[in-house]
Amino acid sequence: MGSVLEDVMSKRAEYQENCTKSLAATYFTRTGIYCNGTFDLFVCWPHSSPGNVSVPCPIYLPWINEGGSENVYRECTPTGTWRKIKNSTDVWRDQSECFNPHYFRKQEEDVLPLSALRIISIIGYSLSFFSLLLAVFILAVLRKLHCTRNYIHINLFVSFILRAAAIILKEIILHVMYTNLPSDETGWNGYSNSMISVICKATQVLMHYFVGGNYFWLLVEGVFLNTLLFTAVLTKRRLLKKYLFIGWGTPVLFVVPWTVTKILYENQGCWSNKKQWIWWIIKGPITLSVAIVFYIFIKIIILLLSKLQADQGKFTDYRCSLAKATLVLIPLLGIHEVVFTFIPDESVEGQTRYIRNFINLTMSSFQGLIVAILYCFANGEVQAELKKRWQLFIFANRLDMDDCFQGTRFKYLWKCSRKRPAHGFSQSGHCEKASGPSNVQLLQVTVRTRGQIQHCRPTGVARYARGSLSSSEGEMTMGETMEEILEESEF
Known part of the structure; x- marks a missing residue:
């Protein structure tokens, strides 16, 4: 609904500007008795001779099509003044043809379930925020757990924290924007350029950067696991700087161009996603990272399957062990994002769309909490320390x-x-x-x-x-071998 309001405000401002230019151009062509043309905050009235005056309904209304037959009416009196409502100073106007009370009926029906989704996501991000703060504190304080693997975990936790904070802040700002609307013409004229609108745009930029950083730290986790399992490199500390650049530097490469493009071509409202080619500046790199993570995930699962089948003496029920390892890897690598990335919100409608959004928002908002539990609170190494x-x-x-x-x-x-x-x-x-x-x-x-x-x-x-x-504070801590990774997956 916010994007609809932004469209109406933008089109109304353009409509008012065209009306002012038209009235100024016809000002010197007036002859005889006439009523002065004006923009009455709803529709543009031309300079008119006495009698009934009709003009098309304003095209900035979302349910009005240009060239339609709907009109709004006024009456110009023989004295050259607009007819007023009886016992009032307001000008009479018949605008009944411009109303469509059923246009937003479907959106009104969706308000309750969408509000429930928003509340669930805010609860999930809040729980993730506080649990991840505690997890970062624990991993930072326990120096014996300091190694490249846990450094990557800490950065992933921080990216989840920043993502949750940015999304909650954005929700607060949007709530303030769309619940405290202006009540007069002066307020509406300055609404689109108000300070809160600028803050909302800045929050959008921060949110996309932190969300992008979160996706790329999930990619770093996958790359690190791939390096750990498929290469003969003994120490990974020298790769940490490269991981830091991938996690925190890569989002800058697409968020900055997206911001510049928005300012130049779509600088309206709170920068909702309307033009898909602009949105793909951000969506493209994130989709690529999700695809790479999924490829690494498949490689790891194949390796785990072959390892478990070869060691059936140790893992009597290797299918159960494989399932546990898979379930532990899914939140760490964000594998659930594969489904929602390649099945976008616009491709489904009705109840299916609501179910998709419910699953997506629930898993995304609680993902940080699950990761904190699996890789900190329920981790045997952390518990032992x-x-x-x-x-x-x-x-x-x-x-x-x-x-x-x-x-x-x-x-x-x-x-x-x-x-x-x-x-x-x-x-x-x-x-x-x-x-x-x-x-x-x-x-x-x-x-x-x-x-x-x-x-x-x-x-x-x-x-x-x-x-x-x-105990060593070096690189080789629990989880450095295949068997220990499987043991860690069993908490």
């Missing part, structure tokens, strides 16, 4: 409290409640500030002082300490 950090935190704090309470007078207990960057243990039993040892050093200290603290039970400390010291 979080569990280790939590147990180390609990154990370190238990030792600290035991040491503070043991042999300490009641009046010194307030010192132990203070937060300190690190702790040491003195011979007297009081809490003293240390010079800032690391977590591993702290564990080594606590292990050495085990015999000095009676109430401490450091069960499993040595194991956690050895795990912290032996």
Whole structure:
């Protein structure tokens, strides 16, 4: 409905401009008694002689065809003034032939289901936004998980976050634009050039950039998996700069030309997609990226199938394992976009179109949430590291409290409640500030002082300490081999 309003406003402005030029051109040809021509905010009235005056209904109305038989009527009095409504200062006008109350009936019927779709998408993008923020925080804080694979995951999560934020912001701006419409002629004249219209166009540019970036980070995930499984390259860190350019740089190459083309050839309203050749400036590269990702997906599935069939001793039900791996790869690579990219919204009508849009919006809006769950919250590597950090935190704090309470007078207990960057243990039993040892050093200290603290039970400390010291922050983390990828797909 927003695009219809933009069309009406654009055509009405052109109609009013032509009316002004026409009245100015015929101003000096008037003779005798006549009524002055005017544009009465609805239709253009020419300079007219006394009598009944009729003009065609304005062509900017979407249901009026140029050259139609519908007219609007006025009456010019013998005194050269337009007839007014009885007991009023308003000019009389009969515009009944210009009305079509059933023109928007179908759109009115679609308001409720389309509003439901919009609410579902906003809920999905909101949940994805907050879950991905938490996932990015976890992957960024846990330094032991830093590797090229997780760097790519972090950038993908950020692209989902920016996409969700841009789409929610666009929905808010469109809601403000089309629910706070002007009520007078001055407001309508400045409506199309208002600041909110400029903000709406800027939001469209940002949204298309972030959506494009999201698609190309999905492509990067596919390219990285393809490199991991089909090449003999041992380290992938040197490829990270190229991945960053593909993910964040490629969208600039088509969003900027699209913006310039819009300004030059279709600078109306909030830049809805009307001319398909302009829209293909953005749609073309995204369609190409989706096709490449789908090709990589098919290659990976074929490889997984051959690997599972060869190792049926290890994977007794290889079909189930293949199905799990496939389901995990679908949101990571955005495979569902293949269906909706090659079956555009314009190619279906009626109930089928509503079902298509429901599935598309639901999967697209909740995709970020699913990816955050699969590749962060339900990931065994992340869960193990979080569990280790939590147990180390609990154990370190238990030792600290035991040491503070043991042999300490009641009046010194307030010192132990203070937060300190690190702790040491003195011979007297009081809490003293240390010079800032690391977590591993702290564990080594606590292990050495085990015999000095009676109430401490450091069960499993040595194991956690050895795990912290032996874990690598290099490239080869979980998921680097085919078997481990399959294990990761099973959470």
